[in-house]
Amino acid sequence: MSESHERLSQPESRYQQVARNLRNDIEAGGLRHGEALPSTRALAERWDTSVHTINEAMRVLIEEGLVISESRSKRVVNAPDQNLRADLRTQAPHVVIVGGYAGSGKTELGRILARETGWPMLDKDTLTRPVVEAALEVLGLSPNDRESDAYLTKIRPREYEALLAAAEENVSCGNSVILTAPYLRELKDAAWVARIQALFSAKNATTSLVWVYCDPDTMNTYIRHRGAARDAHKLAHWQEYLAGVDVQFRPAGAHFVVDNSASSEPLQAQxxxxxxxxxxxxGN
Incomplete structure (x- = not known):
C-alpha cells in the first residue's frame, strides 16, 4: 500500500468482481446491516451477468460472513459493526486526497475512511455535478459531457477549485477532511502536489496522497453497474478510452497505493x- 508496492493483482473473474463491489458497498455503508439484497435475478440484471455468476458471488460473501442466506430467496447483509465508529479528532488536521480512474473504487475508499474516522468526505461529483451540468447546458453542450475542450478548459478547473475551497474551509475550522476525485492531471504534476502540501502545511495540516489501483476489466464492470449518464461516452468508446488509461500511473511524490482488484486484501482492511x-x- 506504499510507493514501493510493485506487484499488482491480475484481472479477476466476473463473480469476484461482483463480490468485491458488493463487499465495498457493505463496508462503505451503501448496503446496511439487516438490509435484504435484491433477488438473484434482479442482481444478475443489474450487473449484466448470469444468475450463476451472482450465486458464486453470494457464495463468497456468505463464506466471509458479510451476507446471510435466510431462505432460498432471501439474503441479508450481515454487518453489525457498521455503526461502531470512534470519531478521530486529531491535534492537527489531516487532508487525505484519494485519486484514481473512473470505476477504480476511490469513492468507496473515501466512504470507508470517512466511516472509520468521522472526518467529512468531499467528493467532486457530489459537490459540483448539478452546477457543472447547468454550466454545460448554458454552453450548449450535453450535461453529460466530460470530454470536450470546453469542459476540460472552462469547467473542470472550476470543479477542482470548488473542491479545494471546501477542503480549506474545513481545515481552517480544525477539521480533517477526505477528498475524492480522479486527480489525474493534478497528481502527475509534482509542482501541484508541492503547492497543495504547502497550502495545507501553512494551516497546520498534513496532506496524504492515496492512489486507488484497479484493473481495467473490474473498472468496466463497476462503471456499467453504476449506470451514470456521464460514463456513456467511456462505455461506448471503451477501447479508445482504455488507450488513455495508464494502469502503471502513480502520483508524483510520496503516496499510498490501495489495490482494489483480484486477490488483494478487502478495501476496508487496506x-x-x-x-x-x-x-x-x-512515511508513504
Whole structure:
C-alpha cells in the first residue's frame, strides 16, 4: 500500500468482481446491516451477468460472513459493526486526497475512511455535478459531457477549485477532511502536489496522497453497474478510452497505493492500514 508496492493483482473473474463491489458497498455503508439484497435475478440484471455468476458471488460473501442466506430467496447483509465508529479528532488536521480512474473504487475508499474516522468526505461529483451540468447546458453542450475542450478548459478547473475551497474551509475550522476525485492531471504534476502540501502545511495540516489501483476489466464492470449518464461516452468508446488509461500511473511524490482488484486484501482492511500509517505519521 506504499510507493514501493510493485506487484499488482491480475484481472479477476466476473463473480469476484461482483463480490468485491458488493463487499465495498457493505463496508462503505451503501448496503446496511439487516438490509435484504435484491433477488438473484434482479442482481444478475443489474450487473449484466448470469444468475450463476451472482450465486458464486453470494457464495463468497456468505463464506466471509458479510451476507446471510435466510431462505432460498432471501439474503441479508450481515454487518453489525457498521455503526461502531470512534470519531478521530486529531491535534492537527489531516487532508487525505484519494485519486484514481473512473470505476477504480476511490469513492468507496473515501466512504470507508470517512466511516472509520468521522472526518467529512468531499467528493467532486457530489459537490459540483448539478452546477457543472447547468454550466454545460448554458454552453450548449450535453450535461453529460466530460470530454470536450470546453469542459476540460472552462469547467473542470472550476470543479477542482470548488473542491479545494471546501477542503480549506474545513481545515481552517480544525477539521480533517477526505477528498475524492480522479486527480489525474493534478497528481502527475509534482509542482501541484508541492503547492497543495504547502497550502495545507501553512494551516497546520498534513496532506496524504492515496492512489486507488484497479484493473481495467473490474473498472468496466463497476462503471456499467453504476449506470451514470456521464460514463456513456467511456462505455461506448471503451477501447479508445482504455488507450488513455495508464494502469502503471502513480502520483508524483510520496503516496499510498490501495489495490482494489483480484486477490488483494478487502478495501476496508487496506483503508485501516493506510489510516494507521497516516495517524502514526509514517512515511508513504
Amino acid at each position: 483503508a485501516r492500514e493506510v489510516l494507521k500509517s497516516i495517524l502514526s505519521g509514517g
